[in-house]
Amino acid sequence: MKVFIIGLGLIGGSLAKSLRKSAxxxxxxxxxxxxxxxxxxxxxxxxxxxxxxLTGAQEADIIILATPVDGIIELMPLLLNQLxxxxxxxxxxxxxxxxxxxxKHPKGKNFVAAHPMAxxxxxxxxxxxxxxxxxxxxxxxxxxQNDRMPLNLAKLLFKSLNMKLIFMDANEHDRDLxxxxxxxxxxxxxxxxxxxxxxxxxxxxFNLAGGGFASTVRLAGSSAAMWNPVFLQNKANMxxxxxxxxSNLELFKMHIQNExxxxxxxLMEKSNAIYKIINQSL
Amino acid sequence: MKVFIIGLGLIGGSLAKSLRKSAxxxxxxxxxxxxxxxxxxxxxxxxxxxxxxLTGAQEADIIILATPVDGIIELMPLLLNQLxxxxxxxxxxxxxxxxxxxxKHPKGKNFVAAHPMAxxxxxxxxxxxxxxxxxxxxxxxxxxQNDRMPLNLAKLLFKSLNMKLIFMDANEHDRDLxxxxxxxxxxxxxxxxxxxxxxxxxxxxFNLAGGGFASTVRLAGSSAAMWNPVFLQNKANMxxxxxxxxSNLELFKMHIQNExxxxxxxLMEKSNAIYKIINQSL
Numbered sequence: 131m132k133v134f135i136i137g138l139g140l141i142g143g144s145l146a147k148s149l150r151k152s153a154x155x156x157x158x159x160x161x162x163x164x165x166x167x168x169x170x171x172x173x174x175x176x177x178x179x180x181x182x183x184l185t186g187a188q189e190a191d192i193i194i195l196a197t198p199v200d201g202i203i204e205l206m207p208l209l210l211n212q213l214x215x216x217x218x219x220x221x222x223x224x225x226x227x228x229x230x231x232x233x234k235h236p237k238g239k240n241f242v243a244a245h246p247m248a249x250x251x252x253x254x255x256x257x258x259x260x261x262x263x264x265x266x267x268x269x270x271x272x273x274x275q276n277d278r279m280p281l282n283l284a285k286l287l288f289k290s291l292n293m294k295l296i297f298m299d300a301n302e303h304d305r306d307l308x309x310x311x312x313x314x315x316x317x318x319x320x321x322x323x324x325x326x327x328x329x330x331x332x333x334x335x336f337n338l339a340g341g342g343f344a345s346t347v348r349l350a351g352s353s354a355a356m357w358n359p360v361f362l363q364n365k366a367n368m369x370x371x372x373x374x375x376x377s378n379l380e381l382f383k384m385h386i387q388n389e390x391x392x393x394x395x396x397l398m399e400k401s402n403a404i405y406k407i408i409n410q411s412l
Numbered sequence: 413m414k415v416f417i418i419g420l421g422l423i424g425g426s427l428a429k430s431l432r433k434s435a436x437x438x439x440x441x442x443x444x445x446x447x448x449x450x451x452x453x454x455x456x457x458x459x460x461x462x463x464x465x466l467t468g469a470q471e472a473d474i475i476i477l478a479t480p481v482d483g484i485i486e487l488m489p490l491l492l493n494q495l496x497x498x499x500x501x502x503x504x505x506x507x508x509x510x511x512x513x514x515x516k517h518p519k520g521k522n523f524v525a526a527h528p529m530a531x532x533x534x535x536x537x538x539x540x541x542x543x544x545x546x547x548x549x550x551x552x553x554x555x556x557q558n559d560r561m562p563l564n565l566a567k568l569l570f571k572s573l574n575m576k577l578i579f580m581d582a583n584e585h586d587r588d589l590x591x592x593x594x595x596x597x598x599x600x601x602x603x604x605x606x607x608x609x610x611x612x613x614x615x616x617x618f619n620l621a622g623g624g625f626a627s628t629v630r631l632a633g634s635s636a637a638m639w640n641p642v643f644l645q646n647k648a649n650m651x652x653x654x655x656x657x658x659s660n661l662e663l664f665k666m667h668i669q670n671e672x673x674x675x676x677x678x679l680m681e682k683s684n685a686i687y688k689i690i691n692q693s694l
Contacts, residue, residue, distance in 0.1 A: 247622045267620065296620075309610045310621045314628040317599055319683040320660035326686045327656055328591045336693035338549065338578070339592045340529045342634075344694045345627040346596040350687035354680035361668050361676060372665045374609055376658055378602035383654045386643050394643060398636035401601040404608045405632035411618035412626045 131155055134190030136183060136205065137197035138162040138171045139353075140249065141221050143258025145196060145291075146176045151260055154290035159186045162255075170255050184212060192283060195220040200359035202228055210237040217280040219244050219287060223307065223356075224363040225271040225300040232275065239277040242284035243300065245269040245307075246293060251351035268293040271300040308367035313375060315357055316368075318349035413437055416472030418465060418487065419479035420444040420453045421635075422531065423503050425540025427478060427573075428458045433542055436572035441468045444537075452537050466494060474565060477502040482641035484510055492519040499562040501526050501569060505589065505638075506645040507553040507582040514557065521559040524566035525582065527551040527589075528575060533633035550575040553582040590649035595657060597639055598650075600631035 133155040135142045142160070149155040160177035162168045171177045187193050187209050195202045195209075199222040206228070209218050219242045222228055232238035248266040250257065268288040273281050288295055298306075325347065328335055339347075361368050378397075385393040415437040417424045424442070431437040442459035444450045453459045469475050469491050477484045477491075481504040488510070491500050501524045504510055514520040530548040532539065550570040555563050570577055580588075607629065610617055621629075643650050660679075667675040 247620065249622065249624065251624075266622070269620070306610050306617055306620055309607045310618070310625050313606065314603065314624045316661065316664045317603060317628055318624075319680055320657060320664065321596065321599060322683040322686040322690060323660045323679070324595065324653065324657040325591045325690065327653075328588050329686075329689070335588050336592070336690045338529065338551070338588055339690065339694060340531065340548070342531065342533075342596045342600075342631050343592050345630055346599055347687065347690060348627055349624050350683045351691065352680075352684075354677050354684060357680060358673055358676050361664075362671055362673065365668055365671065368668050369665060371606065371609075372661060372668070375602060375606040376661055376665075378605045379598065379654060379658055379661075382598045382602060382643075383651060383658075386647055386650050386654070389644055389647065391640055391644065394640050395636050397605070398601055398634075398639060401604040401632045402634075402636060404604040404611075405629065407611065408604060408607065408618045408621065408629060409633065412621060 131192060132157045132159065132190045134159040134161070134181070134186040134193045135177065136161045136186070136193065136195050137201065138167045138177065138255050139196065139356075140253050140255070140257045140262070141246070142194070142196035143171060143176055143255035144248075144260065144262035145194060145221075146171070147258060147260040148263055148291050149287075152290040154287060159190055161186055167255050174255075176255060176258070183208070187212065187216070191216055192287065193218045195222070198356045198359050199224050199228070199363055203231060206231060206241060207235060210235045210241060213237045213240055216240065217242065217283045219284050221246055223311070223360045225269075225303045227363045229272050229275065229300040238275065240280045242273075242276055242280055243271040244284060244288070245271070245303065246288070246291070251348050253353035253356065263291040263293050266293055267296055269296050269298050269303060271298050271303050273297050304364050305367045308364055308371045312360055312364055312368060313371045315349045315352055316361070316372065317375070318347055318352070321347050322350035413474060414439045414441065414472045416441040416443070416463070416468040416475045417459065418443045418468070418475065418477050419483065420449045420459065420537050421478065421638075422535050422537070422539045422544070423528070424476070424478035425453060425458055425537035426530075426542065426544035427476060427503075428453070429540060429542040430545055430573050431569075434572040436569060441472055443468055449537050456537075458537060458540070465490070469494065469498070473498055474569065475500045477504070480638045480641050481506050481510070481645055485513060488513060488523060489517060492517045492523060495519045495522055497561075498522065499524065499565045501566050503528055505593070505642045507551075507585045509645045511554050511557065511582040520557065522562045524555075524558055524562055525553040526566060526570070527553070527585065528570070528573070533630050535635035535638065545573040545575050548575055549578055551578050551580050551585060553580055553585050555579050586646050587649045590646055590653045594642055594646055594650060595653045597631045597634055598643070598654065599657070600629055600634070603629050604632035
């Protein structure tokens with residue numbers, strides 16, 4: 131199978147490494163609009179060849195869109211316009227807008243809307259690694275929009291990455307992920323911005339930070355280019371989740387203001403109980 | 413050295429295990445108001461003997477207060493009232509109120525106000541382990557309030573735990589820790605409460621949560637009994653930190669509402685830059 135990966139960052143680079151190791155890919159073509167990502171991937175033999183987008187799309191059997199989600203919206207119609215019987219799969223963190231766009235295109239049945247639930251706070255091909263996807267969940271949205279062959283090929287792709295497959299409706303996906311992924315990033319970005327209030331070069335105050343701070347602030351290192359269009363494409367759900375999150379913080383603030391020990395305790399014990407449920411799934 | 417540990421939870425239990433291994437403790441006495449913690453520690457040979465508070469305080473060379481911080485405020489005067497030349501050290505996560513109380517007591521120079529920066533989301537003696545403190549930071553506040561011998565003994569205690577010692581003013585400690593530890597816990601508790609909005613027993617939705625959610629929600633498992641008095645004793649700083657944190661979240665919300673890509677980018681890139689500074693210290 132000839133695989134063409136568009137977008138050679140953490141996800142695209144890790145895909146190339148993992149697919150090369152598996153039996154799935156015979157040859158890996160790549161494109162990235164950043165010349166330094168392209169040359170890094172060629173020098174490190176992460177891809178076999180670099181090609182222009184439309185050339186690679188004609189040549190490859192499967193085209194993987196691993197760009198930020200605004201790039202997926204921009205490139206998908208161009209690719210579908212000149213598609214014959216090949217398959218296009220995306221790796222984006224939002225799915226509603228992408229699925230809606232594919233549904234409008236005559237070749238949309240060849241486009242599989244997917245979301246591999248894997249990522250770390252570092253970005254770029256230098257951060258990529260072969261095991262990024264292993265044992266993680268891959269979501270395919272609205273598979274009823276696909277022809278049988280493209281869907282089967284996408285399933286094989288994720289199985290060759292050793293991922294667990296889940297099928298979902300794109301609207302449900304975007305709402306659930308707003309709460310279970312996207313919100314966590316805003317929370318971490320905001321924590322770093324807030325913690326800067328006590329930064330003090332003389333005393334190197336961040337040395338005081340323990341493991342709890344480290345784990346809650348980790349996602350503040352995430353790529354702005356990736357997350358910006360995710361938040362905007364998932365606008366309505368993000369606003370709902372942020373509003374609810376802020377209202378929970380306001381409850382903590384009110385109880386602290388009123389020195390309401392009982393109120394604080396009830397909030398924390400409810401949170402403990404929810405965490406137990408969450409922790410069984412993590 | 414005969415060591416008496418009051419409060420046999422994660423911290424007290426880990427102290428006992430680590431001090432027994434080092435040369436510091438010849439005998440370890442323990443007290444906990446929860447009978448199940450006491451019996452767990454005796455059955456598992458974490459402590460040598462259980463004693464009542466005032467008996468243990470008379471018998472021991474060093475008394476370690478490892479209770480929640482409201483317990484420290486309650487017990488410290490009782491212990492100091494009947495102290496001869498022994499030393500009392502506390503392990504609390506807040507320091508201002510504790511240092512102020514000690515300063516008022518005639519035996520206050522024998523009380524060392526400390527904060528070992530170590531903890532995990534699980535609590536109780538069953539969660540304790542010998543290496544909890546290894547290579548972590550221990551803070552001693554306002555050492556100028558101490559006599560030389562109690563201070564030296566406390567230093568030896570933390571060195572025998574293989575901790576790095578830092579000295580700080582109690583007011584600075586409480587302000588810095590509001591931002592670098594206490595806030596992270598409220599942020600995690602609130603995330604669990606918010607994520608419950610998409611909980612769905614039929615679909616077991618928490619399976620969708622990835623590593624980012626896992627690390628930001630982890631502290632939602634933390635002990636309510638421990639954190640409640642921390643938030644209340646650090647009220648003014650917590651309100652300041654929460655207000656600033658909410659205002660940063662409101663900025664994200666506003667930019668998403670206005671689909672202001674540039675504004676979002678500036679926030680995330682500023683956060684990325686701060687994270688780089690933080691990450692050098694973590």
